[in-house]
Amino acid sequence: MSDANEPTGNAHQAWQRALDEGRFLIQRCGGCAQAVFQPRELCPHCGHGRLAFEAPAGTGTVYATTVVRRKPAEGGDYNVALIDLDEGCRLMSRVEGVPPAEVRIGQRVAARVQVSKDGKGLVLFDPLTAATATPAGAA
Amino acid sequence: MRPARTPDNRALRGACAIAGVATFGCGEAHGHDDMSLLAQAARLAVADAGLTMDDIDGIATCSAGASMWVMPAIEHLGINANYIDGTMLGGSSFIAHLLPAMRALASGQCNAVLVCYGSAQRTSTLSRGAIGQARRALDPQPYEQPYEPFMPASAYALAASRHMHQYGTTRRQLAEVAVAARAWAQLNPEAFMREPLSIDDVLNARMVSDPLSVRDCCLVTDGGGALVLVRSDRAKDLPHKPVHVLGAATACWNRQISSMPDLTVTAASQSGAQAYAMAGLAAKDMDVVALYDAFTINTLLFLEDLGFCAKGEAGPFVEGGAIAPGGRLAVNTNGGGLSCVHPGMYGIYTLIEGVRQLRGQGGERQVAGAKLALCHGNGGTLSSQATAILGTAETL
Numbered sequence A: 001m002s003d004a005n006e007p008t009g010n011a012h013q014a015w016q017r018a019l020d021e022g023r024f025l026i027q028r029c030g031g032c033a034q035a036v037f038q039p040r041e042l043c044p045h046c047g048h049g050r051l052a053f054e055a056p057a058g059t060g061t062v063y064a065t066t067v068v069r070r071k072p073a074e075g076g077d078y079n080v081a082l083i084d085l086d087e088g089c090r091l092m093s094r095v096e097g098v099p100p101a102e103v104r105i106g107q108r109v110a111a112r113v114q115v116s117k118d119g120k121g122l123v124l125f126d127p128l129t130a131a132t133a134t135p136a137g138a139a
Numbered sequence B: 001m002r003p004a005r006t007p008d009n010r011a012l013r014g015a016c017a018i019a020g021v022a023t024f025g026c027g028e029a030h031g032h033d034d035m036s037l038l039a040q041a042a043r044l045a046v047a048d049a050g051l052t053m054d055d056i057d058g059i060a061t062c063s064a065g066a067s068m069w070v071m072p073a074i075e076h077l078g079i080n081a082n083y084i085d086g087t088m089l090g091g092s093s094f095i096a097h098l099l100p101a102m103r104a105l106a107s108g109q110c111n112a113v114l115v116c117y118g119s120a121q122r123t124s125t126l127s128r129g130a131i132g133q134a135r136r137a138l139d140p141q142p143y144e145q146p147y148e149p150f151m152p153a154s155a156y157a158l159a160a161s162r163h164m165h166q167y168g169t170t171r172r173q174l175a176e177v178a179v180a181a182r183a184w185a186q187l188n189p190e191a192f193m194r195e196p197l198s199i200d201d202v203l204n205a206r207m208v209s210d211p212l213s214v215r216d217c218c219l220v221t222d223g224g225g226a227l228v229l230v231r232s233d234r235a236k237d238l239p240h241k242p243v244h245v246l247g248a249a250t251a252c253w254n255r256q257i258s259s260m261p262d263l264t265v266t267a268a269s270q271s272g273a274q275a276y277a278m279a280g281l282a283a284k285d286m287d288v289v290a291l292y293d294a295f296t297i298n299t300l301l302f303l304e305d306l307g308f309c310a311k312g313e314a315g316p317f318v319e320g321g322a323i324a325p326g327g328r329l330a331v332n333t334n335g336g337g338l339s340c341v342h343p344g345m346y347g348i349y350t351l352i353e354g355v356r357q358l359r360g361q362g363g364e365r366q367v368a369g370a371k372l373a374l375c376h377g378n379g380g381t382l383s384s385q386a387t388a389i390l391g392t393a394e395t396l
Ligand SMILES: [Zn+2]
Pocket: A029, A030, A031, A032, A033, A034, A043, A044, A045, A046, A047, A048
């Protein structure tokens, strides 16, 4: 089990600490067993007070996607997406490895952690394999 | 998210009426600040109600910037209030302020509630960049901010992407919303943008956050708005035909777009159902519809969630100018946040337009014989939703 069960700090701090060490964690509820993201102190589904951190498989599906338009001089366009993890929870992230406008809803993606020079961890996603999108309209 | 326990507010149906409304400084109001716009709108709304500031013993207001805004508003206006509401739910706030104010009026806690707002966000010397930076520090969202979504547009863009994927909604259908709003704005002298706008203009405009172009996004304007709410028996003796509040409800399911359970279904489905239940009415009864159109996708989502069409069918529903002047449903007759006015929080203008239509003050844009109006507010990033149903005396 992760350092999340240490008595100090809140759920967010524990999560960020692990992320900064390169580990992406989600929570699972000790009451209703549902996966939970974002990190919390109480289960939003059942109110249970014991949420344990675990490492997700890291695979998921693009739920929604947009391209934020930015001037080329300022770095150009980039993707922002909502990803449904296979464990059943959702998070905002960015899909890389394909042009931002080519990210597709239903596309299968895999998580990786990128740690910046100043030591901040960030969860990003890459396409799992080429052309794995589920048929449009699948909901 | 736990299921809502449905309240029974039927006893408050029609208990109160909006007796005065006013706008001030809509568009560009050089030389004004948030408070002066609020104060001028408040002065005009109280006068419109045939009252004086001495009659006001209740106040509801909030600001996107100042968290304790109701206190400086009280100080500025010199009001000694027995009822004070500073609830901040973003742009839906002023509709959300109605039901608690009705309860306070009905119980005798107060006799006249001033609901008021002002924002000089367009001409403010404080840059939007600086405001954004302050908000990121004071209202952190550490699970979204690192990805730099362009908020609020990107949140609505994500919802639009999902609606398009699930229901085949097109950018052209989104553009219909902006074009209809502009056509109404052309009939409203107060509207800020009144030049012609075509579907192609919207489709070819600069993209902001796909699939939304700049013409899918609301205006950034200055503006003040205010209304005065009294018990219905008192409203009968005041100058204007009373506009009764027949139903009102508020719902909130999430703050961040990443926490929204289903991007194609908003909490308007809950606030709307509760407001209809209180009013004993349904979508088909409404003559005028005022929806918080911060982005074109909002109008589609709210037409569905408020029962004007089935889920997923708002795209086809708005085609061919169906919500434009002369269409099948009069939506955002003032030109909406897309073309009339949008000073940060637009919600109060849906109520003001509803009242003006039910009083028959719509001028060129008047919906003939309008007796019932639905006014809907949205706050945050599809976060809070508040619905009010207004009616003339004959609907009581
Ligand atoms: Zn639980």
